[in-house]
Amino acid sequence: xxxxxxxxxxxxxxxxxxxxxxxxxxxxxxxxxxxxxxxxxxxxxxxxxxxxxxxxxxxxxxxxxxxxxxxxxxxxxxxxxxxxxxxxxxxxxxxxxxxxxxxxxxxxxxxxxxxxxxxxxxxxxxxxxxxxxxxxxxxxxxxxxxxxxxxxxxxxxxxxxxxxxxxxxxxxxxxxxxxxxxxxxxxxxxxxxxxxxxxxxxxxxxxxxxxxxxxxxxxxxxxxxxxxxxxxxxxxxxxxxxxxxxxxxxxxxxxxxxxxxxxxxxxxxxxxxxxxxxxxxxxxxxxxxxxxxxxxxxxxxxxxxxxxxxxxxxxxxxxxxxxxxxxxxx
Numbered sequence: 001x002x003x004x005x006x007x008x009x010x011x012x013x014x015x016x017x018x019x020x021x022x023x024x025x026x027x028x029x030x031x032x033x034x035x036x037x038x039x040x041x042x043x044x045x046x047x048x049x050x051x052x053x054x055x056x057x058x059x060x061x062x063x064x065x066x067x068x069x070x071x072x073x074x075x076x077x078x079x080x081x082x083x084x085x086x087x088x089x090x091x092x093x094x095x096x097x098x099x100x101x102x103x104x105x106x107x108x109x110x111x112x113x114x115x116x117x118x119x120x121x122x123x124x125x126x127x128x129x130x131x132x133x134x135x136x137x138x139x140x141x142x143x144x145x146x147x148x149x150x151x152x153x154x155x156x157x158x159x160x161x162x163x164x165x166x167x168x169x170x171x172x173x174x175x176x177x178x179x180x181x182x183x184x185x186x187x188x189x190x191x192x193x194x195x196x197x198x199x200x201x202x203x204x205x206x207x208x209x210x211x212x213x214x215x216x217x218x219x220x221x222x223x224x225x226x227x228x229x230x231x232x233x234x235x236x237x238x239x240x241x242x243x244x245x246x247x248x249x250x251x252x253x254x255x256x257x258x259x260x261x262x263x264x265x266x267x268x269x270x271x272x273x274x275x276x277x278x279x280x281x282x283x284x285x286x287x288x289x290x291x292x293x294x295x296x297x298x299x300x301x302x303x304x305x306x307x308x309x310x311x312x313x314x315x316x317x318x319x320x321x322x323x324x325x326x327x328x329x330x
Contacts, residue, residue, distance in 0.1 A: 126191045143203075166322065
């Protein structure tokens with residue numbers, strides 16, 4: 001989902017390393033620092049970095065497959081449910097409690113709405129009418145929206161000229177992806193708008209998290225698990241009102257939703273926390289720039305989605321602009 005200064009997205013939940021960062025498919029967020037890496041031996045960070053990129057890059061394909069059998073709200077519900085289940089299992093093994101306090105849970109409810117419930121649902125609805133590859137590229141605009149928001153929301157994070165240039169370059173890339181010179185012909189405007197709105201939800205959510213939950217005690221797993229649990233309740237209520245129970249549970253769509261939650265939201269977040277601790281946020285957040293590349297490749301090769309020249313070219317421009325928006329003065 002969410003980039004590690006915001007995945008995710010994806011589509012998407014990554015530790016809050018910067019207010020103007022992106023999300024990944026979709027990762028659930030956490031307002032505190034990453035936990036200490038365990039002392040036991042584990043895979044080289046480069047391999048885990050690559051695995052994380054693939055998991056989040058494939059999130060948009062999994063959403064697409066899931067919507068073939070389930071309503072968008074149900075796909076989002078399955079995603080947060082299995083993600084919460086994965087993280088709560090980790091908490092149970094660690095014997096670590098969920099956060100306490102009504103104020104904390106109230107803030108987590110808003111964070112869940114902005115960072116999980118709304119964007120996950122919007123991406124699922126968007127992919128009813130747009131390719132998964134386009135959804136992945138729209139997700140990459142999240143740091144651009146975040147930089148724009150930082151102009152007014154975070155006085156301590158004022159943009160530099162280079163970051164302003166990145167903002168302009170990034171949105172030029174968006175226009176290239178959408179084929180603006182052709183009058184956006186052949187483009188589903190509603191689906192694209194929903195995907196861009198989903199990407200906008202992440203930086204708004206991170207501004208809220210930074211202002212309300214930055215000093216909340218508790219580990220990232222506990223806070224994120226609680227947030228996904230709240231999002232599960234929110235989407236369960238929405239799904240009960242606006243959708244009917246599925247008549248069947250086809251194999252591949254069902255497995256896609258389970259993988260989207262357990263892997264893309266549960267396991268991926270655990271890997272991200274470890275990477276941030278081991279190699280630092282600057283390097284770890286670069287996973288964001290691989291997500292649209294993998295999402296596009298997966299959509300073309302596995303879903304036979306069409307790829308025109310302006311899509312990869314525009315995506316490269318978007319990523320270049322997003323990278324510039326993340327630069328800061330020393």
